Amino acid sequence: MAAHSYTDWFDPIENFFDNALLPVHWLATVPARFSVWSELILSDRSDLEVENTRLKQESLIHRGQIQRMADLAAENLRLRLLLNATELLMDSVLVTQVIGVSPSRNSHTLFIDRGTEDNVYIGQPILDAEGLMGQVIEVFKDHSVALLITDSTHAIPVQILRNGMRSIAEGTSDYDRLRLRFVSPTADIREGDQLVSSGLGGRFPVGYPVGSVINIEHKSGASFIEVEITPAAKIDRSKHLLLVFTSEDGGEIGPSK
Amino acid sequence: MKESDVGLALIISILLASVLQLVPVSGYLLVLKPNFLLLVVIGWIIFRPSQWGIGFAAFTGLLADLIFRAPIGVHVLLFSTVGAIPLYLSGWLVYFSLIHRCLFVFILIIFAEFMRNMLLSMWEIPIDYSYIILSALASAIVWPAIDQLLIKFNRKR
Secondary structure, three states, X not given: OHHXXXXXXXXXXXXXXXXXXXXXXXXXXXXXXXXXXXXXXXXXXXXXXXXXXXXXXXXXXXXXXXXXXXXXXXXHHHHHHHOOOOOEOEEEEEEEEEEEEOOOOOXXXXXXXXXXXXXXXXXXXXXXXXXXXXXXXXXXOOOXXXXXXXXXXXXXXXXXXXXXXXXXXXXXXOOOOEEEEEEOOOOOXXXXXXXXXXXXXXXXOOXXXXXXXXXXXXXXXXXXXXXXXXXXXXXXXXXXXXXXXXXXXXXXXXXXO | OOHHHHHHHHHHHHHHHHHHHHOOOOOHHHHOXXXXXXXXXXXXXXXXXXXXXXXXXXXHHHHHHHHHOOOOOHHHHHHHHHHHHHHHHHHHHOOOOHHHHHHHHHHHHHHXXXXXXXXXXXXXXXXXXXXXXXXXXXXHHHHHHHHHHHHHHHHHO
């Protein structure tokens, strides 16, 4: 145990077993995939038509919103250039699928079906449709391991959307909870406040939803208040995720295919 | 039944336990998920103590370390220690009724979960002792299936 903690002697063995256990992970997700397949097979044609119509309408709405976003992004870019700001972020994404999850309550990790073949790199942010999920911590040829933001060893710089107040959100080993550390009792923070990534540290791109404040506890005599956050992402339910490729010089980088 | 059949049955049981351990679940189901690998180890040690002992428990513990992505050695130590108890008591346990063996497994899993949490706390991983009883209860509920399978397997022999 001490050798594992203080040396990297076991890394090759762990890497070998990560690859060897991939078929076991695949077998373990068969019931979930069967459930999705059977839902598709058993659903009525009329239900599928209704869903298809709804998705087309949603797609149209989102396209309209993207056009508006493009206009705002261009305006943002012009303002940054006026301010001589150097850090311009352009993001591109790659869709990935969850192929396994850690069975331990204490370790919140996921296996995803993209690896070095798709230019995935260590530290790469991962999103679901609702918000930030975590980051890649190990990359193999055709799969990777991602650490979720709810893992107790994970921390992410965040800011409150309402007033820009910065803090750090830490995982708690609970899929539904994050917490803010070292928040002053006089800080302007309220229940319901939305938190987004602040981009500090350069690991996560700025502006992605992280969660919202659900509870603030003032303990008498304590120097800091305790702030609980519920993650925006569906941490333990999302199956399809997005790998974010970021470039700091404004140029686009992205997946190989 | 040949010894190779016993070996094959053991490998299949470990593989099946690994798959069940890795089946993704969410929310409270994660707490209620039994420790299938440990249950299989306990089962083989109770019903085949002369063949499968501490070494087998330690090897399965190593596999559990890799599956759980825990620091190498945590589950080796845990499985070896927990496995030593049924190994020592196996002469009596085979004569226990199913209910008594369930109760034994329930107590053993409580001990195992306490020990696991204590070991993980050395790495400053947050632990929650409130889930231990639920986890042990889930293991005790699943135990009769493993127990009866192993009894049938040994009778065939």
